[in-house]
Amino acid sequence: MTMLREDQPQVGAGVETLSMAAALNRALADELAADDRVVVFGEDIGALGGVFRITDGLTARFGEKRCFDTPIAEAGIVGSAVGMAMNGLRPVVEMQFDAFAYPAFEQVVSHVAKMGNRTRGAVRLPIVIRIPYAGGIGGVEHHCDSSEAYYVHTPGLTVVAPSNPQDAYSLLREAIRFPDPVIFLEPKKLYWAKGSVDVSSTATIGSAQVVREGTDATLIAYGTSVPIALEAADAAAAEGRSLQVVDLRTLSPFDDATVDAAVRSTGRAVVIAEAPGFASMASEVAARISERCFSWLEAPVRRVTGFDIPYAPPKLEHFYLPDVDRVLDAVDSLYWED
Amino acid sequence: MTMLREDQPQVGAGVETLSMAAALNRALADELAADDRVVVFGEDIGALGGVFRITDGLTARFGEKRCFDTPIAEAGIVGSAVGMAMNGLRPVVEMQFDAFAYPAFEQVVSHVAKMGNRTRGAVRLPIVIRIPYAGGIGGVEHHCDSSEAYYVHTPGLTVVAPSNPQDAYSLLREAIRFPDPVIFLEPKKLYWAKGSVDVSSTATIGSAQVVREGTDATLIAYGTSVPIALEAADAAAAEGRSLQVVDLRTLSPFDDATVDAAVRSTGRAVVIAEAPGFASMASEVAARISERCFSWLEAPVRRVTGFDIPYAPPKLEHFYLPDVDRVLDAVDSLYWED
């Protein structure tokens, strides 16, 4: 196996309309083609192509040595990824659903996150752990957790959550090329949403993006909550309120510069995330903004999050999920004096 | 085994001076004596009495059936506690150090936290998971994690962290009697700090306490950070600044009433915790206060926390740990206009 690296994707340059699932599949294929140190493995990701088909066709195209099924053992998957990365490969592993990543928690927290530090950089772990996250797909219990809080709290991890096919493509390629481990959270319910993807476009891990300009208040979202924020902004616009939307894209490290500038420009902020709100990513965003933008804030930072309960089952998830109305209610509560 | 329950401790009523370690040991003994459904197990907790001696003498006094060692398998310990609780016992398990609780993470998040809900209350799990947490003891890697963020974010768990022998005693007894699972975080470095303990005193899980009155700013702390907050308040008093100190005691559910009232009374707040700050318990406290006390706040809520790095080793932990100076610096930054 040579250490070949090419900066340009091997196939399919140009712009196409793809679902996020297809964009992720393409990103994997393009990295597998570009760098033969990349290996993809996990449960049901070979012949089946993954339960969400994100790895569809990869074994057929790249062979059993590059993309293969493992026994069902998540600590085993992540732990052996650690060893593979130590031995020069760049493993991309799939956790089937996010609650099923928990058996790997010790490996993630005590090794994946810490190896670079405990070897003074002599052993860095370029591992990508792909986790389909969040709900909205009518999944039964344990299939719709939003587990990002566990990962963003863990020093040493880089945590990414795209909200559209373009970012999914670019960020996954970037994550695979990243020198450090990346937790790559894929918003399940957006897998089938389409968008145009420029496969030659690159991404920077660590940068948020203002995805809609607005002047009255800033909505801060990531992953599944971005489309809701955008919809809410549309609805608010119809009522004459101009909402800015920031897509975090990378949760950790956090893009303070973009977020601070956005919030300071409007003086009001709502953070939207699907996970239970207590001690969550949304808490961090709210705490940071409240501290860093204190003198700019006209109103308390509101959080629209999941309730602090186990994820709701299919029949009740519409009660649970943050939606446009809930976002607009939060916006309404931002001490408007006019 | 009968279902005997007595409301009064069997031994040693009265007030005594005890270390926190001794107070915890006493609480276990008193509950073992009071309720024969209580069983204590874990790694090295039998003959050895636990690596911190918290279970010292319990096997000798109550026998192998009430207090026993298990194979080294943390998921095994927590998972079998689930089954025991289903079968009418009240297991109290020890995780040897907090990083060594991670192998049990799936059991904790997917079962311990959710069983009551998924059985509509038909199966509640009165389990106490004791975890010696945090640093300051010169421990080598993996021995000094502060992992509370992982637990407080998980719906269905109750998370307690005492800061003194009295609370340690009363809260542990209460935790064992609690109908739901409790994550009981024991601040390692305070194990040997002494205080007077009234074994007849009872505690309420869910209530914070103002442990020092003050008018200029509120320090919010728990576990290891409470003594630091108190020391800082002493130092500030010498400089003419009156700091109030709140000891959270229970991290989840959160005592908003006490905290809100405290912060509103001073208009300034600093949250102190040893864990890395990002998306942590301290983030939640800061975010809540910033939102709920917005109109009362004269300054941004400051957080004095661990850095977002793996816990520092013995030789460097003094750089890492929040200390009095850091707290006073934060207090100084609270927009004092006078």
Add this chain to the structure above:
Amino acid sequence: MPDRTLLPRNVPVQLIDAAGTEHPDEVYPTASPAVLTEGYRSLVISRRVNDQCYSLVRQGRLAVYPSSQGQEACQVAAVSVLDDGDWLFPTYRDSVAVMLRGVAPADAMTLLKGDWHCGYNPHEFRVAPQSTPLATQLLHAVGFAHAAVLKGEPTVVVALCGEGATSEGDFHEAMNFAAVFHLPVVFFVQNNRFAISVPLSRQSAAESLAHKAVGYGMPGEQVDGNDLAALLAVLGSAVDRARAGGGPSLVEAHTYRMQAHTNADDDTRYRDSAEVQEWVARDPLVRLRSYLRGKDALDDTTEAAFAAEADEVAATLRTALNADIAPDAAELFRHVYATSTPQLEEQWASLQGELERSAEGTTP
């Protein structure tokens, strides 16, 4: 099961072969025709429930259905060997076993139809909630049995899992705890050859899964998982052993998952229909029927009665699942804690506010 030979037999115990012919075994007796006829009745009902659920999921009445079609003999045997006070720890694929334990069929499908709870009171039926996180329930089973021993109760626990789940760390920890504490647990692995798309060969390189018992110092045995008679004998002996204080054991049943993993799965992506066809010939119902017919233990009348009973169970299930019951949002908050928290009270109040506003039509 013999008490202390280290290795399991290297072929699965079989008492009635696929053609319905009996092969008497020197260790394991074949149950009486009366017992087996009763077992056949359960098989017929179980098969019917599997078929009914297959339709219900296509009609959108179940969110998902992991069928045990082809594995009904395992389902029936796992429950038949239990005493009333014994406990069963099932997985998501064992809804039929849950039902056979007394839970109303529609209640057994509660989670699968999209509700937030397991559908039954575990204590009432001595059945744990069906577990989805693989192998985790084995540890609960072990703890349950441990408590029984500590309390001096004669409970035996049967813990179910698939062959894929044996790869998880929790399987190992459960087996080891059970062996070290010498607990009355029977670990019953339904080896249906696939874990979703992944074949057995990717889960284990061992001689058989029953051989895993050796590493824990407990007896193991392989059994033909489509032979109800063999299952009753092997599981029964394991349960007897456990109850007599003989400790845990591991039973591997060789069977086959005849349908896709769930309705959401497409099994043509990873297996040949020819392989599925081979297993049709080993159907657990067909062979038992032909055995009982041969013994004159089953006549047309009885068969018709069983069919009618199965129809009725299916009809009840259909009716129950076709009923549209409005979900109650309050249930989301009600059971998270024994006593609600200030935070949940606030959150529920805010949701209630939303619901009231939208009921009042303030939202268009």
Add this chain to the structure above:
Amino acid sequence: MPDRTLLPRNVPVQLIDAAGTEHPDEVYPTASPAVLTEGYRSLVISRRVNDQCYSLVRQGRLAVYPSSQGQEACQVAAVSVLDDGDWLFPTYRDSVAVMLRGVAPADAMTLLKGDWHCGYNPHEFRVAPQSTPLATQLLHAVGFAHAAVLKGEPTVVVALCGEGATSEGDFHEAMNFAAVFHLPVVFFVQNNRFAISVPLSRQSAAESLAHKAVGYGMPGEQVDGNDLAALLAVLGSAVDRARAGGGPSLVEAHTYRMQAHTNADDDTRYRDSAEVQEWVARDPLVRLRSYLRGKDALDDTTEAAFAAEADEVAATLRTALNADIAPDAAELFRHVYATSTPQLEEQWASLQGELERSAEGTTP
């Protein structure tokens, strides 16, 4: 190790008994006196390092020391069987093995003396960082070997753990992955009878730990862990087998932890000194010395040379650890990520501010 008998031998392989008498084995050859003399040299150095560390921890120069006293033959053998390009995955108790692999003794003690890093570049010595979370490193070893196979490299990996660690789920998952993917890994369990205070009987009810191999379909063997000759033969054959494409195997060494778990432990709480005394008689150095003396392979001059060399190693270690090196706070932030983050930059700046202020004496 024989290729495919299911069960390990039921007694540990022993070539040289506690009295120094040889017992030739039909499968495992005894290494030449020259090789064993070289091994004896390593044993002498290893013992001396253990003794030196015991003093250093009492002098506060090490934060903690988990001694391998009594287990030196295992430490020496684990490293001796490796080719230069092979990898070792050690635990916290294997500092001596790390040193024998070429790491300077003081560097091997880096973590134990209270620093934040493992003390050596793993790639330079083909030794993974010593792992504290039990059994986790076995999976790293498996992944490392898997990568070697995928890249077509001849690397063999030896993965160490204690008998207590075999109870962890990660042990199981590692064994299983290695077997399913047929990887060149030798799992080497140092069964020193105790996991801190917990005796072997509380970790396993199996015939032996080597019997666990059966459940994965790999060969297992027990060996006298205080007999360097037996260890070299059994581990050597396992390594050869792995290199030849024969897949993984499990070796259990029966040995004894002569000192407390670490200096922080009080072993009088859980074991009799009589038991410790029994094992003194089985010391790995004593028996090898008497064997080599009997073979006239070891004379006073050589012994004196070994002792002198050991003294020198100990002296170097002492000097290095007695040096007070001021800790550099910047190191806390430097290696967390390949590229630092805005948050860490801010945090480091703020710590730097504190340090400068206190250096300037603004804090009294």
